[in-house]
Amino acid sequence: xxxxxxxxxxxxxxxxxxxxxxxxxxxxxxxxxxxxxxxxxxxxxxxxxxxxxxxxxxxxxxxxxxxxxxxxxxxxxxxxxxxxxxxxxxxxxxxxxxxxxxxxxxxxxxxxxxxxxxxxxxxxxxxxxxxxxxxxxxxxxxxxxxxxxxxxxxxxxxxxxxxxxxxxxxxxxxxxxxxxxxxxxxxxxxxxxxxxxxxxxxxxxxxxxxxxxxxxxxxxxxxxxxxxxxxxxxxxxxxxxxxxxxxxxxxxxxxxxxxxxxxxxxxxxxxxxxxxxxxxxxxxxxxxxxxxxxxxxxxxxxxxxxxxxxxxxxxxxxxxxxxxxxxxxxxxxxxxxxxxxxxxxxxxxxxxxxxxxxxxxxxxxxxxxxxxxxxxxxxxxxxxxxxxxxxxxxxxxxxxxxxxxxxxxxxxxxxxxxxxxxxxxxxxxxxxxxxxxxxxxxxxxxxxxxxxxxxxxxxxxxxxxxxxxxxxxxxxxxxxxxxxxxxxxxxxxxxxxxxxxxxxxxxxxxxxxxxxxxxxxxxxxxxxxxxxxxxxxxxxxxxxxxx
Amino acid sequence: xxxxxxxxxxxxxxxxxxxxxxxxxxxxxxxxxxxxxxxxxxxxxxxxxxxxxxxxxxxxxxxxxxxxxxxxxxxxxxxxxxxxxxxxxxxxxxxxxxxxxxxxxxxxxxxxxxxxxxxxxxxxxxxxxxxxxxxxxxxxxxxxxxxxxxxxxxxxxxxxxxxxxxxxxxxxxxxxxxxxxxxxxxxxxxxxxxxxxxxxxxxxxxxxxxxxxxxxxxxxxxxxxxxxxxxxxxxxxxxxxxxxxxxxxxxxxxxxxxxxxxxxxxxxxxxxxxxxxxxxxxxxxxxxxxxxxxxxxxxxxxxxxxxxxxxxxxxxxxxxxxxxxxxxxxxxxxxxxxxxxxxxxxxxxxxxxxxxxxxxxxxxxxxxxxxxxxxxxxxxxxxxxxxxxxxxxxxxxxxx
Numbered sequence: 001x002x003x004x005x006x007x008x009x010x011x012x013x014x015x016x017x018x019x020x021x022x023x024x025x026x027x028x029x030x031x032x033x034x035x036x037x038x039x040x041x042x043x044x045x046x047x048x049x050x051x052x053x054x055x056x057x058x059x060x061x062x063x064x065x066x067x068x069x070x071x072x073x074x075x076x077x078x079x080x081x082x083x084x085x086x087x088x089x090x091x092x093x094x095x096x097x098x099x100x101x102x103x104x105x106x107x108x109x110x111x112x113x114x115x116x117x118x119x120x121x122x123x124x125x126x127x128x129x130x131x132x133x134x135x136x137x138x139x140x141x142x143x144x145x146x147x148x149x150x151x152x153x154x155x156x157x158x159x160x161x162x163x164x165x166x167x168x169x170x171x172x173x174x175x176x177x178x179x180x181x182x183x184x185x186x187x188x189x190x191x192x193x194x195x196x197x198x199x200x201x202x203x204x205x206x207x208x209x210x211x212x213x214x215x216x217x218x219x220x221x222x223x224x225x226x227x228x229x230x231x232x233x234x235x236x237x238x239x240x241x242x243x244x245x246x247x248x249x250x251x252x253x254x255x256x257x258x259x260x261x262x263x264x265x266x267x268x269x270x271x272x273x274x275x276x277x278x279x280x281x282x283x284x285x286x287x288x289x290x291x292x293x294x295x296x297x298x299x300x301x302x303x304x305x306x307x308x309x310x311x312x313x314x315x316x317x318x319x320x321x322x323x324x325x326x327x328x329x330x331x332x333x334x335x336x337x338x339x340x341x342x343x344x345x346x347x348x349x350x351x352x353x354x355x356x357x358x359x360x361x362x363x364x365x366x367x368x369x370x371x372x373x374x375x376x377x378x379x380x381x382x383x384x385x386x387x388x389x390x391x392x393x394x395x396x397x398x399x400x401x402x403x404x405x406x407x408x409x410x411x412x413x414x415x416x417x418x419x420x421x422x423x424x425x426x427x428x429x430x431x432x433x434x435x436x437x438x439x440x441x442x443x444x445x446x447x448x449x450x451x452x453x454x455x456x457x458x459x460x461x462x463x464x465x466x467x468x469x470x471x472x473x474x475x476x477x478x479x480x481x482x483x484x485x486x487x488x489x490x491x492x493x494x495x496x497x498x499x500x501x502x503x504x505x506x507x508x509x510x511x512x513x514x515x516x517x518x519x520x521x522x523x524x525x526x527x528x529x530x531x532x533x534x535x536x537x538x539x540x541x542x543x544x545x546x547x
Numbered sequence: 548x549x550x551x552x553x554x555x556x557x558x559x560x561x562x563x564x565x566x567x568x569x570x571x572x573x574x575x576x577x578x579x580x581x582x583x584x585x586x587x588x589x590x591x592x593x594x595x596x597x598x599x600x601x602x603x604x605x606x607x608x609x610x611x612x613x614x615x616x617x618x619x620x621x622x623x624x625x626x627x628x629x630x631x632x633x634x635x636x637x638x639x640x641x642x643x644x645x646x647x648x649x650x651x652x653x654x655x656x657x658x659x660x661x662x663x664x665x666x667x668x669x670x671x672x673x674x675x676x677x678x679x680x681x682x683x684x685x686x687x688x689x690x691x692x693x694x695x696x697x698x699x700x701x702x703x704x705x706x707x708x709x710x711x712x713x714x715x716x717x718x719x720x721x722x723x724x725x726x727x728x729x730x731x732x733x734x735x736x737x738x739x740x741x742x743x744x745x746x747x748x749x750x751x752x753x754x755x756x757x758x759x760x761x762x763x764x765x766x767x768x769x770x771x772x773x774x775x776x777x778x779x780x781x782x783x784x785x786x787x788x789x790x791x792x793x794x795x796x797x798x799x800x801x802x803x804x805x806x807x808x809x810x811x812x813x814x815x816x817x818x819x820x821x822x823x824x825x826x827x828x829x830x831x832x833x834x835x836x837x838x839x840x841x842x843x844x845x846x847x848x849x850x851x852x853x854x855x856x857x858x859x860x861x862x863x864x865x866x867x868x869x870x871x872x873x874x875x876x877x878x879x880x881x882x883x884x885x886x887x888x889x890x891x892x893x894x895x896x897x898x899x900x901x902x903x904x905x906x907x908x909x910x911x912x913x914x915x916x917x918x919x920x921x922x923x924x925x926x927x928x929x930x931x932x933x934x935x936x937x938x939x940x941x942x943x944x945x946x947x
Contacts, residue, residue: 358825358827358847358848359827359828359847359848412772414772415772416743416772416774416792417792417828417830417846417847418626418627418628418729418743418774418776418792418830419624419625419626419627419628419629419680419681419729419743419776419937420624420625420627420880420881420883420902420903420935420937421622421623421624421625421680421935425743425744425774427772429772434724434745434765434769435724435745435769435772436724436725437725461771461772461794462772462794463794463827463828463847499794500794501794501795501796501817501818501824501825501827502795502817502818502819502822502824503818
């Protein structure tokens, strides 16, 4: 045993291992085929297909009631699918779009039917996946946290400004286990919420990456009039990302998808759409990828076009921005008008690649959609948004720029790669506190009161870009790298580029609005690169009800 | 005539060994060959690798010689700063000790350097577990210390003759910020360790089992999110030098002259004038034999760097950086431990472990104020027996 094995023996050993691997893969292939035949998840479109909007579900009489089941299955494409299944006219439909008016009630009954095999817990988050239970709470209560299992999930309504309490938008104590009775989310969309695009996705700390990677995400619209969009054909695009192994230590093979259709040109034809020549369109896009930073561009022929950006992260801009490129971090949304396609031309919609820094993950250029033209508008099947009720009150966050901040804080992203096998330690730290990998039973890193308005300067002291996101509210982007933004807009997720190792840390200055008493409670802020979040780049804030 | 021939042949026969010996004297390798030793950290079967380190400084070579099975399992990687093999810093060292973090028992192997034979496996207690990120090792002539990354324990073994170890006991360490033990270095009776959470600590090992010097502290770089990973100690024991996991190349130096760690002085040398950038992360450090240079493995990039070190004052100044080492990201992804070929001067040739399976060969030049690090055309050399190479050493070792 202690002698050098001959090279022949080594070759034999390697060959044996390879054959065993092939055998295992072959068996798995049969399982995949068999499982696929069971249609646990709806089939997803093949590459080169027409891109269609997700199914729209509209509120009726002030309420939208939806029953969805989160299931999972290895697809025939070799990726693990996590699917929000909705039964529509006897057919399984995946991740419908939820459309509500301000003030409407959303009743969403979520059944957790996640079954093994699922990806094991990310190695990166093994140390902090426990969800705390509330003292004195009943056992088996989905509002009582518990131990994160492979089949555990919950739901976050990203960008909606609703209370951080169980059955509404809490991700700290809400943990649904596979096989539990349907769990009901039931909340009112604020009557003064901004019209725009939001989205829903799982947020069980430790499982978020895996489930979102598998496709568990859908769009939400708070209806309302966004000036300039009336009468325009509307397209809804959910850009997702799927990894062969989302928990691998080094990023492995992955694909972007558009409404579940792989965008893998030139390895296969691009997803495509048909536009009526000369007809501008209103596009509403969410970056529901786990970690892709998008840099969106559109070309007609060889000519780059300009986007008329109307809203970011669900909030209409003060005035439209005209850009040839829209940079969207993971979780970001953009709503924009694209110009009409000139007669006889074709176009492409792409992401132009994004440099996340020397130790960041690759974000390569990728054609997302091929655009064809038609003179026949009837070929198009866009759903037009219904008439919206006018806002009942002044918009959320109104007048925020004019507020005097009650507190200023300094926060920073940092990370430590101290070994080859992880865990890379991901931190978001309040200046003065110790960098700390987040654990679900951590005390709040920040305590404040409703009514307060705070300015947070968030730095990036790491070698890769991060995407800052806070639950329950939007923030005003006041300054970037210390330079005031002339016309600050509201966002809920923002990119902070990597630090080069030289000079000042890249930073953003954000005005936080805690004036709304509805957001009293404890919630989280984190990096929306989801494997960073799962690995601990997250912290809690406790907002106490004033008086 | 026949007699003359017989005499001549006899004379030749007698003289031949001398002639050959004389010829050998000019061509044969030194009596003590120089080996690069590896802990291959194989998950299924672990091996200690022996590579013959030769060639000239301008054209160094590294030739695989033998892989000795440890009859145990590794884990295929882990913390950059954990030294997974150790030997006495003495050319007369007989044994190299290799950790097998994947094995519950027998997780320290000893191997006779001269015979290149496995001698035995030794266990600490069942409390000592390194399956998460490895088992670091450090030794002096009396004791061997093993830092277990999962259990956060340091086991003490008595070093016996014939490459034997006897387990004496273990202690639990408590990193200040919830981390795990990683780097270890021993000089005399001073054991210095790093925890991957930014804190560091030293121990007195006079009586074998380490006793804290009550100096556990956050390194200075902690406030800038720079965390010490590996550690080395100067020959006179005056300074401990830490390699930081940091965005810009950063080392920290602590004065040990009072028998404990003084607050570290942070040297971020990857920025500014004469910066040694653009390497990212500086988790592994190794002093040159003459202590004039600190070699730095830029763990998350394709570079190795060197900084000038004043062993009298402990001051660090920027030195030089290599060109990108070949194969980065395609065939390997992290730089692990560093080792020098020669036992004097700058070490002449620097080796860098490339995770998961190759060794870089870098020629070093220095005139005391400027230096160069040039990768050899023969670099990298593949290690076919590893699934997660991070730790290397050379024999004969540096004299401290």
